[in-house]
Amino acid sequence: MPEGTMNQGIGASVRRKEDKKFITGKGRYTDDINRNGQLYAYFIRSDVAHANIKNINVNAAAKCEGVVAVYTGEDIAADGIGGPICGWTPTNRDGSAPKEPPHPLLAVGKVRYVGDHIAVVIAESLEAAQAASEKIVIDLDNLPAVVDPATAIGNTQIHDEMDDNVYFDWELGDETATADALGGADKVIELTVTNNRVIPNAIEPRAAVAEYDEIEDRYTLYTSSQNPHLTRLVMAAFMMQIPESKLHVVAPDVGGGFGSKIYIYPEEAVCTWAAKKLRKPVKWTADRTQAFLGDAHGRDHVNKVKLGLDKNNKIVGLRVDTIANLGAYLSAFSMVTPTYLHGTLLSGCYDIPAIYTNVKGVCTTTVNVDAYRGAGRPEATYLLERTMDYAARQIGMDPAEFRRINFIPKDAFPYQTAVALQYDIGDYEPALDKAMEMIDYANFGSRQAEAAKRGKYRGIGLSSYIEACGIAPSAVVGTLGARVGLYESAVVRVDPTGTISVFTGAHSHGQGHDTTFAQIVADKLGVPIDSIDIVHGDTDRIPFGMGTYGSRSLAVGGTAISKAVDKVIEKGKIIAAHMMEAAETDLEFKDGKFTVAGTDKEKSFGEIALSAYVPHNFPHDRLEPGLEETAFYDPLNFTYPAGTHICEVEIDPATGVVDIVDWAACDDFGNLINPMIVEGQVHGGIAQGVGQALLENAHYNEDGQLLTASYMDYCMPRADNLPSLKIDYTVTACTHNDLGVKGCGEAGAIASPPAVINAIVDALSVVGVTDMSMPATTEKIWRAINDATAKAAE
Amino acid sequence: MELKQSQDIPIPVAQVWSALNDEQILAQAIPGCQELTKISDTELTATVKLKVGPVSATFVGEVTLSELNPPHSYVISGSGKGGVAGGATGSARVDLEAIDNGNATRLTYDVDASVTGKIAQLGSRLIESTAKKLATKFFTDFIAILSPESEQS
Amino acid sequence: MYATTYAKAKDVADAVSQLKGADEGKLLAGGQTLIPTLKQRLASSDCLIDLSDAGLSGISDEGGSIRIGAMTRHVEVETSEMVKKAIPALAALASGIGDRQVRNCGTIGGSVANNDPSACYPSALLALGATVHTDRRDIAAGDYFTGMFETALDEDEVITAVSFPKPEAASYVKFPNPASRYAMVGVFVAKTSSGVAVAVTGAGQDGVFRHGGLEAALNSSFSAESIDSVAVDDSVLMSDMHASADYRAHLITQMTKRAVAAC
Numbered sequence A: 001m002p003e004g005t006m007n008q009g010i011g012a013s014v015r016r017k018e019d020k021k022f023i024t025g026k027g028r029y030t031d032d033i034n035r036n037g038q039l040y041a042y043f044i045r046s047d048v049a050h051a052n053i054k055n056i057n058v059n060a061a062a063k064c065e066g067v068v069a070v071y072t073g074e075d076i077a078a079d080g081i082g083g084p085i086c087g088w089t090p091t092n093r094d095g096s097a098p099k100e101p102p103h104p105l106l107a108v109g110k111v112r113y114v115g116d117h118i119a120v121v122i123a124e125s126l127e128a129a130q131a132a133s134e135k136i137v138i139d140l141d142n143l144p145a146v147v148d149p150a151t152a153i154g155n156t157q158i159h160d161e162m163d164d165n166v167y168f169d170w171e172l173g174d175e176t177a178t179a180d181a182l183g184g185a186d187k188v189i190e191l192t193v194t195n196n197r198v199i200p201n202a203i204e205p206r207a208a209v210a211e212y213d214e215i216e217d218r219y220t221l222y223t224s225s226q227n228p229h230l231t232r233l234v235m236a237a238f239m240m241q242i243p244e245s246k247l248h249v250v251a252p253d254v255g256g257g258f259g260s261k262i263y264i265y266p267e268e269a270v271c272t273w274a275a276k277k278l279r280k281p282v283k284w285t286a287d288r289t290q291a292f293l294g295d296a297h298g299r300d301h302v303n304k305v306k307l308g309l310d311k312n313n314k315i316v317g318l319r320v321d322t323i324a325n326l327g328a329y330l331s332a333f334s335m336v337t338p339t340y341l342h343g344t345l346l347s348g349c350y351d352i353p354a355i356y357t358n359v360k361g362v363c364t365t366t367v368n369v370d371a372y373r374g375a376g377r378p379e380a381t382y383l384l385e386r387t388m389d390y391a392a393r394q395i396g397m398d399p400a401e402f403r404r405i406n407f408i409p410k411d412a413f414p415y416q417t418a419v420a421l422q423y424d425i426g427d428y429e430p431a432l433d434k435a436m437e438m439i440d441y442a443n444f445g446s447r448q449a450e451a452a453k454r455g456k457y458r459g460i461g462l463s464s465y466i467e468a469c470g471i472a473p474s475a476v477v478g479t480l481g482a483r484v485g486l487y488e489s490a491v492v493r494v495d496p497t498g499t500i501s502v503f504t505g506a507h508s509h510g511q512g513h514d515t516t517f518a519q520i521v522a523d524k525l526g527v528p529i530d531s532i533d534i535v536h537g538d539t540d541r542i543p544f545g546m547g548t549y550g551s552r553s554l555a556v557g558g559t560a561i562s563k564a565v566d567k568v569i570e571k572g573k574i575i576a577a578h579m580m581e582a583a584e585t586d587l588e589f590k591d592g593k594f595t596v597a598g599t600d601k602e603k604s605f606g607e608i609a610l611s612a613y614v615p616h617n618f619p620h621d622r623l624e625p626g627l628e629e630t631a632f633y634d635p636l637n638f639t640y641p642a643g644t645h646i647c648e649v650e651i652d653p654a655t656g657v658v659d660i661v662d663w664a665a666c667d668d669f670g671n672l673i674n675p676m677i678v679e680g681q682v683h684g685g686i687a688q689g690v691g692q693a694l695l696e697n698a699h700y701n702e703d704g705q706l707l708t709a710s711y712m713d714y715c716m717p718r719a720d721n722l723p724s725l726k727i728d729y730t731v732t733a734c735t736h737n738d739l740g741v742k743g744c745g746e747a748g749a750i751a752s753p754p755a756v757i758n759a760i761v762d763a764l765s766v767v768g769v770t771d772m773s774m775p776a777t778t779e780k781i782w783r784a785i786n787d788a789t790a791k792a793a794e
Numbered sequence B: 001m002e003l004k005q006s007q008d009i010p011i012p013v014a015q016v017w018s019a020l021n022d023e024q025i026l027a028q029a030i031p032g033c034q035e036l037t038k039i040s041d042t043e044l045t046a047t048v049k050l051k052v053g054p055v056s057a058t059f060v061g062e063v064t065l066s067e068l069n070p071p072h073s074y075v076i077s078g079s080g081k082g083g084v085a086g087g088a089t090g091s092a093r094v095d096l097e098a099i100d101n102g103n104a105t106r107l108t109y110d111v112d113a114s115v116t117g118k119i120a121q122l123g124s125r126l127i128e129s130t131a132k133k134l135a136t137k138f139f140t141d142f143i144a145i146l147s148p149e150s151e152q153s
Numbered sequence C: 001m002y003a004t005t006y007a008k009a010k011d012v013a014d015a016v017s018q019l020k021g022a023d024e025g026k027l028l029a030g031g032q033t034l035i036p037t038l039k040q041r042l043a044s045s046d047c048l049i050d051l052s053d054a055g056l057s058g059i060s061d062e063g064g065s066i067r068i069g070a071m072t073r074h075v076e077v078e079t080s081e082m083v084k085k086a087i088p089a090l091a092a093l094a095s096g097i098g099d100r101q102v103r104n105c106g107t108i109g110g111s112v113a114n115n116d117p118s119a120c121y122p123s124a125l126l127a128l129g130a131t132v133h134t135d136r137r138d139i140a141a142g143d144y145f146t147g148m149f150e151t152a153l154d155e156d157e158v159i160t161a162v163s164f165p166k167p168e169a170a171s172y173v174k175f176p177n178p179a180s181r182y183a184m185v186g187v188f189v190a191k192t193s194s195g196v197a198v199a200v201t202g203a204g205q206d207g208v209f210r211h212g213g214l215e216a217a218l219n220s221s222f223s224a225e226s227i228d229s230v231a232v233d234d235s236v237l238m239s240d241m242h243a244s245a246d247y248r249a250h251l252i253t254q255m256t257k258r259a260v261a262a263c
Helices: A019-023 A073-078 A126-133 A175-183 A228-240 A266-278 A288-294 A377-395 A399-406 A428-438 A441-453 A474-480 A513-525 A553-580 A605-613 A675-695 A747-767 A778-793 B013-020 B023-029 B118-122 B124-146 B148-152 C012-021 C034-039 C074-079 C081-086 C088-095 C100-105 C108-114 C121-128 C212-220 C245-262
Strands: A039-045 A051-057 A067-072 A117-123 A137-142 A166-173 A187-198 A207-213 A218-223 A247-250 A282-285 A298-309 A315-325 A355-362 A457-466 A488-494 A500-504 A532-535 A587-590 A593-596 A602-604 A628-633 A642-652 A657-668 A726-729 B002-009 B033-038 B043-052 B055-069 B073-081 B087-099 B104-115 C005-008 C025-028 C047-050 C059-061 C065-069 C131-134 C138-140 C145-147 C159-165 C169-176 C183-192 C195-201
Touching (some): A039 A126, A039 A266, A039 A288, A051 A117, A067 A073, A067 A266, A117 A126, A117 A266, A166 A175, A175 A315, A187 A675, A207 A266, A218 A266, A228 A247, A228 A266, A266 A282, A298 A377, A377 A399, A377 A747, A428 A457, A428 A642, A428 A726, A441 A457, A441 A642, A488 A553, A500 A553, A513 A532, A513 A553, A553 A602, A553 A605, A553 A628, A593 A605, A657 A747, A657 A778, A675 A747, B002 B124, B013 B023, B013 B104, B023 B033, B043 B073, B087 B124, B104 B124, C012 C025, C012 C047, C059 C081, C065 C081, C074 C081, C074 C088, C074 C100, C074 C108, C081 C088, C088 C121, C088 C169, C088 C183, C108 C159, C121 C145, C121 C159, C121 C169, C195 C212, C195 C245, C212 C245
Parallel strands (some): A039 A282, A218 A247, A315 A355, A500 A532, A657 A726, C025 C047
Antiparallel strands (some): A039 A117, A166 A355, A298 A315, A488 A500, A488 A628, A587 A593, A642 A657, B002 B104, B033 B043, B043 B055, B073 B087, B087 B104, C059 C065, C065 C159, C169 C183, C183 C195
């Protein structure tokens, strides 16, 4: 690599190029965009969880000063505008299709959760819209709320299309073989594992600015989205029913998503629709409570788990029966999350010969539940790693050893699991060993004894996880029911002066693509990263894209970029061969130079770039001018990051306060492009998982009221909830993408919740506690200690 | 939220029962009651202004008397909309029992309350305390109005 | 936020007169509760009267007590050498209110006038036997707090300062709500010439209160162990999704022990 680019290529911890604007408050978010003459939308939401709409009287509101229009669901229906759709669908056990009741943008006939959209006021100012909204008279006939997923089936009917509140009833694996395995097992461990419901809390609430150009008959929507092309596709084809080319979607700087900005929401569509109706731009920005009420929530599963062991404590079979709460309506990935991204991961890192799972997706009068950092894989990991720990305790075996003897051996790859996936590569023991070494697992006993002297309960908890990332190989997911393939595109455009623009279909909303992607290009072309611009988030500039989620950006989007760069190099060789009068087959490219093998002839990348655009003597029958290449990359398989996290806690029995005192994470993400960014992703993921394990909970009361709709009550993890994290890696390079990368964005959030809960249960095992639910609040812990102590005294 | 309490009043059951059905006495006892209008023997409309710390809201709604078993028990329930603040519903089952040879009454009330909208979303920490406070105030004031001592003073 | 007018009071008399002249006038004393409530449209006011220039800031040592002007911000109490020396527990309490932004804006007068049942300051006033000075009278802390969000203040009465007698020893220990970091239970223990006072915030259904049982035990023996046998009645305590009443009762005992140990 040439001078000056040494520390900018693959493997270098380059400081993030994008951070200057963010840390100086100069990011440009959707709410920063203002258009001339724009109007403001304010949505009126249901205060109750479930009710028939008897009447909506908007007359007084429509007459308020500054109000331009008031719309209800009937206005939307009259224009034939459709609602959000579900992207992937499973097939029911009996071969039938799942039920997909309609989701009107504004409620028609019924409201189905607190926050459901009833009407929108569009006015010249937000204040006018808000004031007018208070004049709308809504007459509702209340119906019983359905909140608890465990009792949702057969409860009060929520949609006409579903008499039992079950969206789907799906299975995977061999039920008979699993029953036989459990029947013949030496021991069967049974545990009910609940995955609590959480709220994504992106720092930037959702927002939209929509405008309509009458001359061009074209819409532009600025929106805080993780996938602008999917927004365009779904909105054009299914909601607005307009030609896709007539909708331009821009996702500018986006302040976090965590999955909640994959789904295409009613507000964005209503603004777009109204912009044409009113011939004026329409703007909407959620406030924080609206975000709590309306953004898709995450998790919310109840699982019954049965794990069979033989006499040597080897796992012989696993059965999992899951009820997944999907909320009142379906959304983009709501059905795939508890099925294809959950059931397929139930083998974890373990060699399990027989697995069967049944998942029922149920409807409740709560906001929809969709992908949230990890999407399905954290739920699978949590139930499996809790069960592994519970089992180890039951059989009296060290949890690390129990995991070790059940790991898929490293010579077994590629490994076909009992639940559809084929892991290409992995080696789980070294990560376990390294994590144990990092936290000094061997001497835990002495630390525990020392803590006991101070009156504290100390515990240690492991979590060995696997995830399927790089969503998603079209061939695989197509057979699973995906309505779209999840490949990625890239355009690499080299300018005459050698600067480079990379257009990617991945979308950065905190992941650091501007830096990581530039490093890939810099490494391959031998140019400084400052000469490379990464362009994303604009459907007019990028050929197509699936966006960013499922730790797919690098493995899929990055590989597409790598392939486009390869094409640039190939073309560069043809140009260089022509310029140096050499055979194309003799051309080599290395360190930013094209050379002719066996000679001292060379041309720099810059010279080739210039001549591509000054093609005075190109043989035009064989060589076109210009230097720009496009690649679409459809992965062959998922990638399979894996690793072990170990958490050590100290509990104050007097108050129930849990202090995470140490954390070791050893992850295998394949090759690392920017270790600093990877470390940041692991940190963030662990913090989010610790939040779920200790603090966060979407609390609906029995009436379906969301009681945690502000930061007064919804508890986010903060810096003082975490110790300094010890992070390290093992590397088995992915076998099926050019970069050998696997993805790192979700691992922390997947691995960490069971590590925390296992550590807590370990700490409390001194008083006889065997299980703990999330979030493990101080009161729950205090009560568990009291109950266990009382039981022991009996 | 549930609250069950009982209190003794030194007047006979019949008088307590009639007070429980007297809208003027109810209007004095309902905390923050601005207006109480009788529609029928068992239905009233009400306007109630409540202030909890910096939050103030005016609830417009109905007061309904049901499950009447004169002069022993009934359920008094109120439900109102407080505009942007949300809605509130509260009901109390009231039982009267003759004590002290019929010279006095033991009044037992069992309260249930729920709220919707912003009050629930933003103020959940205060819901239970506020409901208890309002219920207690209603019955304390009601009993005070009836008690001979208050008449004397 | 509903439309309102905003005016700065030039002194206390001006504030009182503006308050009398308004239909729904509200005093702005830092605004850390009022402004978010107004923004949520859960309150409205035709006139916001800002006390920040009314000459009510400042801390002075009056010999036996420390007098803190009503508009003195939490950060000023937190960092005051005078407070740290005379009543370090009060400075420590101020340092734990909200976050840095809240402490840079919020004032002692605003907090005491609002009397949020989970606010920290009321416990200090009650335990230290403080006096609330207003534009028209002095009110003993024991008479001042009358219930959740309720005080002895008249509608148009303005707090001007709070005087805290210097204790022999004092300590405040807070168990914060994990989300809001308000007190889920906060216990202020003060040892004065007239005995031990224990004031509890964050836990009582009627707001801040003194606990007679804990005080009696500590008056007979000032040690953490002495309260082991004291029962804390949970029937008068708050219950919410973060902590039920019996857990709060337990935390009162635990926080009292810690406060006593730190005295």
